[in-house]
Amino acid sequence: MARPLVSIPKSVRRGDIFDIRILIAHPMESGQRRDDSGRAIPREIINRFICTYGGEEVFRAEFFPAIAANPFLTFSVRAVETGMIVMTWTDDLGASQFESAEIIVT
Amino acid sequence: MRRRMLIAGAALLALPPASARATKPEVAAAIRALTGGAPLRQGRIKLDIPLLVENGNAVALSVTVPEAPPEAARIRSIHIFAESNPNPNVINAFFGPRSGRPGLSTRIRLATSQTMIAVAACADGSFWTDSVELLVTLAACLDEV
Structure with missing residues (x-):
């Protein structure tokens, strides 16, 4: 799988709120479509996403x-x-992928 | 005459409240499962999505919280429903104590013109909602490959 595009600031001040943006390459096949011969294309989507910060779940x-x-x-x-x-x-x-980055808090 | 009035009164009583009347049963059931029957109040969260969607395959959606509630009532989760999609669930998001502003943005699929509903669950047990009625000119989901 291609690597995701992630935007996380390198450093932030303590107490500040910062945004994380992520773009993951994935077809997110909905299970609603049919192929040329009329067969349903099985659903195959990313169903869970978790972000932790210092080991604690934030989102x-x-x-x-x-x-x-x-x-x-x-x-x-x-x-x-x-x-x-x-x-x-x-x-x-059941395939999992992860992406990580260190954030420096000043 | 009196009997007719009684019947009219009974019919009025049988009508669900205005907020529930607009919601499809499937979505209403999902929201009830979420709230456990607690009342839904308008406010606290805002659902941002274009009112006129040209392409239902990728529609920018964001949920914001204009004024963060006090810590005791912080927003624990936000749930989004698209009433007329084949599966009305869109996303459930959960916010930990280290989360910044509760809220998110993403891109979604819309099968047809419909009402979108966002529900936020707060730590104090209250539930807040916002909804948007929108028009979709090109639908997602049902296209051939």
Whole structure:
């Protein structure tokens, strides 16, 4: 799978709120479409997304087929301490992928 | 005459409240499962989505909280429903204590013109909602490959 595009600031001041944006390459097959011969194409979407910061969960989402192909997500986090931001997502086949970045809090 | 009035009165009583009347049963049931029957109030959250959608395959949607409620009533989760999609659930988002502003933005699929509903669950047990009625000119979901 292609790597996702992620936008996380490198450093922030303690107490500030910053945005995380992520764009994941994924077809998000809804299960509603049919191929040329009329057979239903099975659903295959990313269904879970979790973001942790310093080991603590900050944001979690359950996706449904209504999320567009190549899911894009923005949410915000409060800067507490220097630490790792780890985002993990899982698809219907059980495959997991993650992306991480360190954020420096000054 | 009196009997007719009684019948009219009974019919009025049988009508669901205005907020529930507009909602499709499937979505109303999903919201009830979420709130456990607690009342839904208008406000606290705002659903931002174009009112006229040209392409239902990727529609920018965001939910914002214009004024953050006090810590005791912080927003724990936000749930979004598209009434007339094949599966009305769109996304459920949960916010931890380290989350910044509650809220999110993403891109969604819309099958047809419909009403979108957002529900926020607060830590004090209250539930808040916002909805938007929109028009879709090109639908998603049902296209051939």
